[in-house]
Amino acid sequence: MATAPPSPSMASNANVLRRIDTKNPPNPLFLLPKCTSLRELEQIHSFAIKTHLQNYLSVVTKLINFCTQNPTMTSMAYAQKLFDKITEPDVVLYNTMARGYSRSNYPRQAIALFVLVLSSGLLPDDYTFTSVIKACASSKAFQEGKQLHCVAIKLGLDDNVYICPTLISMYTECNDVDAARQIFDKTSEPCVVLYNAIITGYTRSSRPNEALSLFRELQLRNLKPTDVTMLSVLSSCALLGALDLGKWIHECVKKFGIDKYIKVSTALIDMYAKCGSLEDAISVFENMQVRDTPAWSAMIIAYATHGQGHKAIAMFEEMRKAKVQPDEITFLGLLYACSHNGLVEEGWKYFSSMSDKYKILPGIKHYGCMVDLLGRAGRLDDAFKFIDELPIKPTPILWRTLLSACSSHGNVELGKKVIKRIFRLDDSHGGDYVILSNLCARVGRWEDVDFLRKLMKDRGVVKVPGCSSIEVNNVVHEFFSGDGVHSTATSLHQALDELMIELKMAGYEPDTSLVFHAEMEEKDKEITLRYHSEKLAIAYGLLNTPPGTTIRVVKNLRVCGDCHSAAKHISMIFDRQIILRDVQRFHHFKNGKCSCGDFW
DNA sequence: TTAGGGTTAG
Numbered sequence: 001m002a003t004a005p006p007s008p009s010m011a012s013n014a015n016v017l018r019r020i021d022t023k024n025p026p027n028p029l030f031l032l033p034k035c036t037s038l039r040e041l042e043q044i045h046s047f048a049i050k051t052h053l054q055n056y057l058s059v060v061t062k063l064i065n066f067c068t069q070n071p072t073m074t075s076m077a078y079a080q081k082l083f084d085k086i087t088e089p090d091v092v093l094y095n096t097m098a099r100g101y102s103r104s105n106y107p108r109q110a111i112a113l114f115v116l117v118l119s120s121g122l123l124p125d126d127y128t129f130t131s132v133i134k135a136c137a138s139s140k141a142f143q144e145g146k147q148l149h150c151v152a153i154k155l156g157l158d159d160n161v162y163i164c165p166t167l168i169s170m171y172t173e174c175n176d177v178d179a180a181r182q183i184f185d186k187t188s189e190p191c192v193v194l195y196n197a198i199i200t201g202y203t204r205s206s207r208p209n210e211a212l213s214l215f216r217e218l219q220l221r222n223l224k225p226t227d228v229t230m231l232s233v234l235s236s237c238a239l240l241g242a243l244d245l246g247k248w249i250h251e252c253v254k255k256f257g258i259d260k261y262i263k264v265s266t267a268l269i270d271m272y273a274k275c276g277s278l279e280d281a282i283s284v285f286e287n288m289q290v291r292d293t294p295a296w297s298a299m300i301i302a303y304a305t306h307g308q309g310h311k312a313i314a315m316f317e318e319m320r321k322a323k324v325q326p327d328e329i330t331f332l333g334l335l336y337a338c339s340h341n342g343l344v345e346e347g348w349k350y351f352s353s354m355s356d357k358y359k360i361l362p363g364i365k366h367y368g369c370m371v372d373l374l375g376r377a378g379r380l381d382d383a384f385k386f387i388d389e390l391p392i393k394p395t396p397i398l399w400r401t402l403l404s405a406c407s408s409h410g411n412v413e414l415g416k417k418v419i420k421r422i423f424r425l426d427d428s429h430g431g432d433y434v435i436l437s438n439l440c441a442r443v444g445r446w447e448d449v450d451f452l453r454k455l456m457k458d459r460g461v462v463k464v465p466g467c468s469s470i471e472v473n474n475v476v477h478e479f480f481s482g483d484g485v486h487s488t489a490t491s492l493h494q495a496l497d498e499l500m501i502e503l504k505m506a507g508y509e510p511d512t513s514l515v516f517h518a519e520m521e522e523k524d525k526e527i528t529l530r531y532h533s534e535k536l537a538i539a540y541g542l543l544n545t546p547p548g549t550t551i552r553v554v555k556n557l558r559v560c561g562d563c564h565s566a567a568k569h570i571s572m573i574f575d576r577q578i579i580l581r582d583v584q585r586f587h588h589f590k591n592g593k594c595s596c597g598d599f600w
Numbered sequence: 601t602t603a604g605g606g607t608t609a610g
Contacts, residue, residue, distance in 0.1 A: 061604040096605050130607045162608040169609065196609040228610050263610080 032066055038075055041066060045082070060086055061093050068100025076104050091117065095127040102135035110135035111144050124151070126160045133166045142174035159187065165197035172201030192223050200232040208236035209476075212245070225252065227261040234267040238274035241554035241581050242471045246271045247280075262288070266295045273302035276552045276579040276586060293327050300333035306586045307595035309341030316350075328360050335369035339376055340585060342599060347373040368398055375405025376599065380414050396426040403432060404558075407439045412448075415439055430456065430463030431557070442513045468537035468555045472544050479536035482528065496530055496539045499570075508569040511562040534563035538570060538578060550577040558582050568592050 035041055041063065048059055060082055067079040083089065083097050094117050101110035114132045117124050124132075129152050136145035149167055152158040158167065164183065171180035184190065184198045195218045202211035215233045218225060225233075230253050237246040250268060253259050259268075265288050272281035281302045288295060296319040303312035316334050319326065326334075331354050338347030351370055354360050367390055374383035383402050387394050399422045406415035419436050422429070433456045440448040456462075466481040500510075512525040529535075534555055541551035559567075559582040571578050572592035580587040588595035 056603085058603040065605060090604090092603090092605050094605095095607085099605070099607075127605060127607055131605095134608085160608090165608040167608095191608095193609050198609090200609060226609085231610060 061096050065096050071100045071104035091122045098131040102131040107135035107139040126162050129163045130166045133170050137170040137173040145170045165193050168197040177201045177205040196228045203232040203236045208239040211236040227258050227264050230258050230264050231267050234271045238271045241275050242476055243275040246275045266298045269298040278306045293324055296324055297330040297333055304333050304337035309337035312337035332365055339369050339373035344377045368401055371401045375402050378409050380411055396422050403435055407435050430461045434463050466533040466557050468533035468553050470537045470541050470553050479533045481533045482531045503569045506569050506573050529562050532563050552579045554581045
C-alpha cells in the first residue's frame with residue numbers, strides 16, 4: 001500500500017496539511033474522510049502526534065477503525081502499532097481491533113483479544129461478541145466458539161439481535177447445523193436476519209429441504225424475504241435440481257422486487273442452469289442491466305455444463321469485449337468447457353493465458369480441468385506426467401480424474417498405477433475400487449476384479465449408492481439403485497421390465513460388462529442394470545407425466561454407460577426430451593442422441 | 601457520562 005503511486009486526493013491532502021495553521025490546528029479527524037491510502041493515514045497520524053491528540057482514545061479509535069476498513073496484513077500491522085501505544089484501552093478500542101482482525105486473514109488474533117479484554121477486567125459487549133464469534137466461524141475454532149457462547153449466556157447476551165445470528169452462523173460453519181437449529185428454535189419471535197442465518201446454514205450443509213421448508217415458514221409468518229434469503233433459497237433449489245420449485249422462487253423474487261440485485265440474478269442463472277433449463281438461464285442473463293464478473297462466469301459455466309463449449313468460449317470473448325475482468329471462477333468454466341468438448345488446443349491456450357496475461361494463479365481445480373482435458377482426449381501418459389510435475393501436492397481427486405480417463409480409454413495398466421497413487425493419499429473412496437474393477441471386468445481380468453473386491457471388503461470400504469431424483473407435481477422423488485423402498489417400486493419395476501422389451505426391439509443392448517460381479521449369471525447382470533437409479537427415475541417420469549413433457553433427472557454420481565445408452569433409446573421411442581444432471585454435467589437426450597456426443 | 605466502534609444473515 002505504501003508503494004502506491006500518489007493519487008490526486010493524496011496531493012490535495014498533503015496541501016491541506018501544508019496550509020494548516022499549526023498554532024490553531026483543526027482536529028485531524030476532519031481529514032480522515034479525504035484519506036484514501038495508508039500513506040495518507042500516516043500523515044494524518046503524524047499530524048495527530050504534532051497536535052498532541054494521538055493519545056485520545058477517540059482519535060486512536062477512529063484512526064484504527066479507518067485502517068480496518070479493508071483489513072490487509074499491512075493495515076492490521078499499522079493498527080496494532082497504534083493500539084500498542086495505548087496503555088489503557090477501553091472496550092470500544094478492543095472491539096475496533098477485534099472487528100479488524102475478524103475480517104482479516106488473522107481471525108485468531110480476535111480470539112486472543114477477547115482473552116485480553118477479560119484479563120483487563122473489562123466487560124465484553126455485543127460488539128465484542130459479534131466480532132470474536134465471527135472470527136471463530138471463519139477460523140473454524142469450534143471449541144472457542146462454544147466457550148464464547150457460554151460466556152454470552154452468562155452475561156445474558158446470547159439472545160441479542162446481533163449475537164444470535166452470529167452464533168447460528170458460527171455453529172453452521174463449524175458443521176453443527178443442529179446446534180444452530182437449537183438456538184433458532186429457542187427464539188420466540190425470529191426476525192428475518194435470524195431466518196436467513198438458519199436457512200443459509202441448512203443450504204451450506206447441503207440440507208436443501210430443511211432450508212426450503214423454513215423459507216415457507218418465513219412466508220407464513222408474513223416476514224419479507226431479503227436478497228440474502230433468496231440467495232440461499234435459490235442455492236437450495238439448485239442443489240435439488242427442482243425446476244418447478246425454482247420457477248416458483250423466481251416468482252417470489254419478482255414479487256418482492258429482489259430481482260434488481262445483481263447477486264440474485266446471478267443465483268437465478270446458476271439455479272436455472274443446475275435445474276437443467278439453459279434457456280431460462282440465458283433469459284435471466286439477457287435481461288440483466290449490469291453484468292459483473294460472477295454473472296458472466298455463471299453464464300459461461302452454464303453453457304459449459306450443458307455441453308455447449310463453443311458458446312461458453314464465445315461468452316468469454318464477449319466478456320472481454322465488455323471489459324469485464326475474468327477471475328479464477330471464469331477460467332474454471334472456460335477450462336471445463338474445453339475439456340468437455342475435447343478442445344485440447346484451446347484449453348492449453350486459456351490455461352497459459354490465465355497466469356501470463358491475467359496474472360491469476362491456477363488452483364487445484366484448474367489443474368483438475370487440465371488433467372480431465374488430457375485424459376478425455378486420450379493423452380493419458382501426458383496427464384500422468386502433468387500431475388507428477390505439479391508445483392503443488394496433488395489431491396486424490398486429481399488422480400481420480402485420471403483414473404476415470406483410464407477407464408474410458410480401457411487402459412488397465414495405467415489405471416493400476418494411478419490407483420496406487422490414490423491409495424497413498426486416501427483408500428476409503430469406494431468409487432475408485434469400483435471404477436478400476438469395472439475396467440478390469442470389461443477386459444476380462446477377473447483375478448484383478450476379485451482382488452479389488454476383497455480389498456474393499458478387508459478395508460471396510462463401501463461405495464456411495466447411486467441415487468437419482470425426479471420432481472413430479474412439486475414433489476421430489478428419490479430412487480436408489482435396485483430400489484424397493486419407494487412406494488410404487490413394484491409397479492415401477494414391472495413397467496421397466498416392459499420398457500426393456502420395447503428398447504431391445506429398437507436396438508438397445510444392455511451392456512452387462514459394466515456389472516461388478518464376475519460370477520453372476522448373464523440374466524442377473526441384466527436385472528441389476530435394469531434397476532439402476534437413473535432408469536427407475538426416468539421410467540417414473542415416463543409413467544407420471546403427460547406425453548411430450550421433458551423428463552428431468554438428477555443423479556448423485558456420474559451417469560452409467562448403460563443408462564446413457566438406454567436414455568438415448570427412450571428419448572427416441574417415446575419422443576421425449578430427457579435432461580439428466582449427473583455429478584459432472586448435463587446430458588440432453590433428444591431423438592436418440594445426447595448433447596455430450598457420448599463424450600463424458 | 602460527551603467521543604470513538606455502528607455490529608448480525610451473504
